[in-house]
Amino acid sequence: MVSKSDVVLIVDGAVEHDLKLSFSDLARFPRQNLRATDELGKESLFEGVLVAEILKAAGVKFGKELRGKRLADYLLVETADGYRVVFALPEFDPSFKQSLVLLADSRDGGPLAESDGQQRLIISSEKRYARWARHLVALRVEHA
Numbered sequence: 044m045v046s047k048s049d050v051v052l053i054v055d056g057a058v059e060h061d062l063k064l065s066f067s068d069l070a071r072f073p074r075q076n077l078r079a080t081d082e083l084g085k086e087s088l089f090e091g092v093l094v095a096e097i098l099k100a101a102g103v104k105f106g107k108e109l110r111g112k113r114l115a116d117y118l119l120v121e122t123a124d125g126y127r128v129v130f131a132l133p134e135f136d137p138s139f140k141q142s143l144v145l146l147a148d149s150r151d152g153g154p155l156a157e158s159d160g161q162q163r164l165i166i167s168s169e170k171r172y173a174r175w176a177r178h179l180v181a182l183r184v185e186h187a
Contacts (some may be wrong), residue, residue, distance in 0.1 A: 051161065052097075052146075056183040057116060059102020066161075069148070072096050077145045079167040082175070089165045091147035094118075094182070095135040103184060105136040115187035120164065123178040128164075130174070132184070142168035146179065 052069065054062040062068075072092040080086045095105065098118070109132065116132040133139040145165040148155065155163055160178030169175070 052179060053181040054097060054101045054184075055181070056119075056185050058098070058184050062097070062101050064097070066148075069097075069146075072100070075143065075145060077143055077147070077165055077167055079165050082172040087150050088152070089145055089147040090149040090152075091145045091162070091165070093135075094144045094146050094164070095137070097146065097182065098135060098184065101184070103132070106138050109133060109136055109139075112186075117185055117187060119181075119183040119185055120174075120176050120179060121181040121183065122176050123160065123180050126176060128174045128176050140168075142166065 049065040050063045051066055052062075052064045054064065069092055073096060074090060075093050077089050078086065079089060099105065104113075114133060118130045118132060118135070120128045120130070130144070135144055147163050147165045148161060150156070155161065158177070162179045164174065164176045164179065166174055
C-alpha cells in the first residue's frame with residue numbers, strides 16, 4: 044500500500060477504481076520516448092508513461108468501448124499550484140488520434156528541470172504549450 048507521503052499522482056472521478064500512484068508504481072508502466080520541441084524552441088527526447096496507460100489502469104475504456112455518451116467524458120489535469128487543463132477523453136485514444144500525451148519524468152536521459160517539477164505533460168502535436176502542465180498531482184475523469 045502506498046503511504047500518503049509517497050503519492051505523486053491521484054487518478055479518480057469517473058473511473059472503475061481510483062489510483063494513488065507513487066514513483067515506483069509509475070515505474071511499472073510501459074515506458075515511452077517522445078521527441079518534442081518545448082516552448083523555448085529546444086528539441087529534446089522526453090521519457091515517461093503514456094497518460095492513456097495510466098487511465099487504462101484506472102479502468103477507463105478506449106477503442107470500440109469509447110462511444111456514445113462517453114465521447115463527452117473529459118480529463119481534468121490538476122497541478123500543485125492549482126493550474127488546471129482539460130482534455131476530451133478521445134484525445135488519448137489511438138483509434139481517434141495519432142498524437143501521444145506523455146507524462147514525462149525524464150528529459151534527454153536526465154531528470155526534468157526543477158521548473159518542470161518531477162512530472163510534466165508533453166503533447167508533441169500542440170502548437171501552443173498551455174496544456175503542457177507541470178508539477179502534476181491529479182488526473183480526474185469526469186462526465187460532461
